[in-house]
Amino acid sequence: MDKSIYRQRVEALRQEMKKEGIDAYMILTDDFHASEYVGDYFKCREYVSGFDGSAGVLALTAGEACLWTDGRYFLQAADQLKDTGIDLMKMGEPGVPVIDTWLKKVLEKGGCLGYDGRTVSSARAQELKKLLSENGVSFREDLDLVGRIWKDRPGLPEKEIWLLDTLYTGMERSRKLEMVRENLKKERADLQVIASLDDIGWLFNIRGGDIDFNPVPLAYAMIGRENAVLYAAPSAASGEVLAALRADGVEVRPYLQIFDDLKALKEGRVIMDLSSCSAALSKALPSACTLIDRPSCTSAAKARKNPVEMENIRRAHIRDGVAVTKLLFWLDQPEQKQLIHEGKLTELDVSEKILSLRRQQDGFVEPSFGSIIAAGPHGAIIHYEPSEETSIPVREDTFLLMDTGGHYLQGTTDITRTVVIGRASQDMKKHYTAVLRGHLDLASAVFRSGTGGLQLDLLARAPLWEIGLDFNHGTGHGVGYLMNVHEGPQRIANRGNMVPFEEGMLTSDEPGVYLTGRYGIRIENLMLCTRAFDTETGRFLNFETVTMVPYDRRAIDPSRLTEKEIVILNSYHEKVYRLLSPFLTFEECSWLREATQPLQR
Numbered sequence: 235m236d237k238s239i240y241r242q243r244v245e246a247l248r249q250e251m252k253k254e255g256i257d258a259y260m261i262l263t264d265d266f267h268a269s270e271y272v273g274d275y276f277k278c279r280e281y282v283s284g285f286d287g288s289a290g291v292l293a294l295t296a297g298e299a300c301l302w303t304d305g306r307y308f309l310q311a312a313d314q315l316k317d318t319g320i321d322l323m324k325m326g327e328p329g330v331p332v333i334d335t336w337l338k339k340v341l342e343k344g345g346c347l348g349y350d351g352r353t354v355s356s357a358r359a360q361e362l363k364k365l366l367s368e369n370g371v372s373f374r375e376d377l378d379l380v381g382r383i384w385k386d387r388p389g390l391p392e393k394e395i396w397l398l399d400t401l402y403t404g405m406e407r408s409r410k411l412e413m414v415r416e417n418l419k420k421e422r423a424d425l426q427v428i429a430s431l432d433d434i435g436w437l438f439n440i441r442g443g444d445i446d447f448n449p450v451p452l453a454y455a456m457i458g459r460e461n462a463v464l465y466a467a468p469s470a471a472s473g474e475v476l477a478a479l480r481a482d483g484v485e486v487r488p489y490l491q492i493f494d495d496l497k498a499l500k501e502g503r504v505i506m507d508l509s510s511c512s513a514a515l516s517k518a519l520p521s522a523c524t525l526i527d528r529p530s531c532t533s534a535a536k537a538r539k540n541p542v543e544m545e546n547i548r549r550a551h552i553r554d555g556v557a558v559t560k561l562l563f564w565l566d567q568p569e570q571k572q573l574i575h576e577g578k579l580t581e582l583d584v585s586e587k588i589l590s591l592r593r594q595q596d597g598f599v600e601p602s603f604g605s606i607i608a609a610g611p612h613g614a615i616i617h618y619e620p621s622e623e624t625s626i627p628v629r630e631d632t633f634l635l636m637d638t639g640g641h642y643l644q645g646t647t648d649i650t651r652t653v654v655i656g657r658a659s660q661d662m663k664k665h666y667t668a669v670l671r672g673h674l675d676l677a678s679a680v681f682r683s684g685t686g687g688l689q690l691d692l693l694a695r696a697p698l699w700e701i702g703l704d705f706n707h708g709t710g711h712g713v714g715y716l717m718n719v720h721e722g723p724q725r726i727a728n729r730g731n732m733v734p735f736e737e738g739m740l741t742s743d744e745p746g747v748y749l750t751g752r753y754g755i756r757i758e759n760l761m762l763c764t765r766a767f768d769t770e771t772g773r774f775l776n777f778e779t780v781t782m783v784p785y786d787r788r789a790i791d792p793s794r795l796t797e798k799e800i801v802i803l804n805s806y807h808e809k810v811y812r813l814l815s816p817f818l819t820f821e822e823c824s825w826l827r828e829a830t831q832p833l834q835r
Contacts, residue, residue, distance in 0.1 A: 237317040243282045244299050244319060246383040251294065256348040258341055259379060260333075261292040265445075265452075266352045267429045268510040270720055273445050273452070274388040276353065278380035281387075285314045287617065291333055292320070295340050302333050305706030306616040309750065334365050343370045351375030351513040356506070357527075359513035375513050390489070392467035393443035395451045395475050398716065400439070402643050404542025407439045408482045410532070414457045417505075417531040424502035426530065427492075428455040430510040432718045433532040438464060438484065440475070441716060447603045448718050449641055454492040454515075461485065465492045493518045505530070533723060536714070538738035543645065543715050544762055547740060548780055550597065550644035551760065555782030555810065556817045557591040558638070558649055562784070563825045565634075565653065574655060577627040581607040581620035584628065584636065592640045602639035602646050602719040609634050613652070613754025616707055616746070630656035633666075633753040633789075641716050648719050648742055650758035653786045664701065665747045666755050666789035671697035672745040673757045674799050676709065676726070676777075680766050683773040686732035687725045687741075694745040695728065705746045713740045713760055735775055739763040743777070757785065782810045784829040792835045804832045 251259050265276040271288055280286045283301055287310055290303035302323040303311050311322050324330050331339070341347060347366065351359065354375070363373065381387060400406050414426055414437070428434055431450040435441055442451030454465040462484045471479075471486055479486060487495070496518040503524045506516055510530075519525055539547065564570060564587060573579040585605040592598050604619045609628045612618045613635035620626075628634055634655050639648035652666065672694035679693055687710065694709045710726030713719055724739050725731040735741075744758035759781035766776040784807055792800065807830035815823050 237284065240282065240284045240318040240320065243383060244294060247282060247294060247379055248296060250379040250382050251296070251348065254348065254374065254377060254379070255346055256374060256377070256379075257295060257345040258337060258347050259294045259377075260337075260347065260349040260354075261294075261380060262349070262353050263288065263290055264353045264355070266512055266515075267431050267452075268355050268512070269431055269445065269448070270718070271445050271448050273391045275390050278350075278353075278384070281384055282380060283315065283320050284318055285311050287311060293333060293337065298340065300333075300336065308706075309615045310617065334362070337362070338366060338369065341366060341369055341371050344372075345369070346372045346374060348374040348377045348379070350378040350380075351517065352378075352515075354513050356508035356511050356513045356516040360508070375517070390467070391444035391452055392470050393451070394472070395440050395442045395466060395470045397475055397478055398439050398441055398643075400542075402542075402546055402716065403439050404540040404546075407437075407479075407484075410437050410439070410535075411457065411462055411482060411484075413535065414531060415459055418457070418459055421505060421526060421528065422503060423505045423526055424458060425499075425504045426455075426457045427496070427504060427506045427511060427515070428457070428530050428532065429512065429515060430507070430530065430533070432714055432721060433530050433536060434464070435717060436536040436715075437532050438479065440479075442470065447601055447641075449599065449716060450718070452489060454489070456492065456495065463487055463492075463495070465489050496520075499523050507533075529723070536717075537712055537721065537723060538736050539715060539740055539762070540738065544738060546643075547645035547715070547762065550642040551647055551780040551782055552813050552817070553595040553597065553642060553644070554592070554640055554647040554649065555814050557588065557595055557640070558651065558783045559810075559814055559818070559826060560591050560822060561588050561636075562651065562653065562829070563822045565655075566825065574628050574630060579628045580625045581609050581612070581628065582622070582625040584634070585620060585638075588636070588638050595640075595642070597643040599641040599643065599716065602641050602648060606635065606637035606650075608636075608754060609655075610753055611751050613756075614748040614750045614752065616748060616754070628655055631659070632656070633662065633755060635754050635756055637756060637758065639719055643716065645715050645740075646713055646717060646719055647781070648713055648758065648760055649781050649783060650744055650756045651783055651786070652755045652757060652789070654788045658789050660791075662753070663789055663791040664794065665703070665749075666786070667791045667794040668697045668701055668703065669745050669747055669755050669757050670785060670790060670803075671795060671799055673743055673759070674802050676743050676745070677759065677761060677779050678777075678798075678802050680774055680776045681735070682771070683736075683775055684734045685775070686734050687727055688729070688732050690735075691726050691728045694726070694743070698745065698747065703747050705748060707746070709745055710742045713742060715740075735763045737763055737765055737775065740780075741777075743779075779806065782813050784810055784826065787829065787831070787833060790833065792833050795833075795835070797835070800833055800835060807832070
């Protein structure tokens with residue numbers, strides 16, 4: 235695509251800024267719900283800049299255009315922003331100002347900052363106002379300037395809302411609503427307003443399709459002591475869905491009517507999570523009402539998978555493991571090896587193959603994210619996703635990184651396997667084994683209740699630090715149940731998260747190594763947090779790995795593993811074979827038996 239189009243869009247925005255007296259304008263990635271991934275209507279930052287990563291903020295003045303993103307996207311953003319006139323600001327890198335510092339510098343006394351208040355969380359808006367108030371900066375929160383220049387903008391999505399049976403949810407909608415109302419009483423509040431889409435889907439036992447790979451409907455919710463309202467597109471809910479919701483006392487109103495309904499409140503104590511409720515939403519609340527800033531009680535409950543969900547998740551990962559193992563078998567067959575040798579098997583071919591294999595599994599709904607199939611140097615681009623323009627042939631004597639996942643009625647999966655194509659060099663084995671060691675060490679951790687992800691992160695990084703390497707992303711994220719593949723509140727990372735792990739939390743374990751121009755390695759499983767034992771000291775927890783797919787033994791240097799790590803690896807491989815072999819052909823079983831042979835030093 236001709237990059238000059240982005241220069242033109244930036245200039246068109248600057249003209250709109252000038253008309254409104256705006257000195258700086260900020261465009262976030264978010265939709266109206268602080269979602270990580272958004273529907274096409276909300277992709278304003280991508281429209282203006284060309285950068286399509288899931289995280290980033292674009293800010294403009296009359297003379298500057300800058301885009302901030304994190305380490306997952308440095309390589310991708312550098313490529314996509316080239317020749318656009320937009321400067322890449324690599325978050326966390328030495329000498330790179332955070333956006334708040336930059337705004338404080340460029341907004342002179344009496345300046346004006348503009349943004350669409352529906353796409354900026356209330357908490358973030360408050361931070362900005364506190365930061366810039368000493369400069370006398372004013373704010374315009376009612377300006378969707380991108381909407382003025384985006385002539386062929388897609389409409390708001392209105393995909394079908396569907397019901398998820400308690401066979402899968404493990405808890406009836408009425409019980410979940412009762413839980414919210416019990417919390418209202420505890421907080422001495424009258425209303426709970428929820429903007430987070432996955433919380434709404436969980437609460438009402440509904441799913442949708444308004445965001446690619448995230449089966450959620452675009453909706454708001456307002457729950458009172460006696461009533462409950464779901465705000466969604468009228469065309470999205472069928473008679474069956476409306477009847478089921480009505481049976482539990484839930485009224486459905488038009489999506490954006492929540493703003494008018496909030497303004498119409500006379501008084502009362504209203505709970506909102508200002509980190510997910512937008513500045514526009516909280517601003518609609520009359521001054522006569524008391525706003526209580528609290529995370530919705532649904533978020534913590536959603537993260538703790540109940541026994542029915544946990545058992546379903548185990549089943550989903552067996553089915554998913556069958557699909558991914560079939561892919562590994564397919565890649566290892568003479569026909570594919572010949573195509574690879576001839577340069578005729580591409581990243582997109584592999585992406586299409588894993589999708590076809592998942593579609594063969596009972597209960598499969600859709601992919602849980604765009605497949606990351608990265609050959610050779612593409613593996614160093616942490617969130618690389620092949621397209622018709624970028625797809626390259628799978629290469630020999632290097633790594634193929636495959637990060638894929640699926641939504642099943644029984645749960646959501648997310649798995650990364652990095653495999654050797656051709657022969658593995660000693661460096662390749664050294665790097666792969668270091669990643670594997672951190673992965674196994676974290677998976678086998680036993681820790682006291684109350685431990686957070688910041689404390690556990692070291693286990694995954696230590697083997698890499700021993701050889702002078704690290705990775706520029708989090709080690710683990712929470713995962714929803716037939717919901718968002720990235721779910722809070724728990725996270726394993728080297729900064730910023732001390733949410734304690736609890737039984738039932740489903741979390742990824744995914745250390746990696748990324749060598750620009752050479753290859754990337756990532757190994758990822760999902761783990762359920764379970765109770766290990768209780769002592770006089772307290773309760774201790776551990777992880778149960780639910781992902782069931784072999785690692786690539788050809789990339790492992792056994793001499794670099796500890797005896798404990800070898801025992802963990804062999805035990806895992808034995809379980810993989812035992813659980814998957816009943817669902818494989820004779821040839822696939824024979825291949826899996828070889829792939830899971832016990833490793834010895």
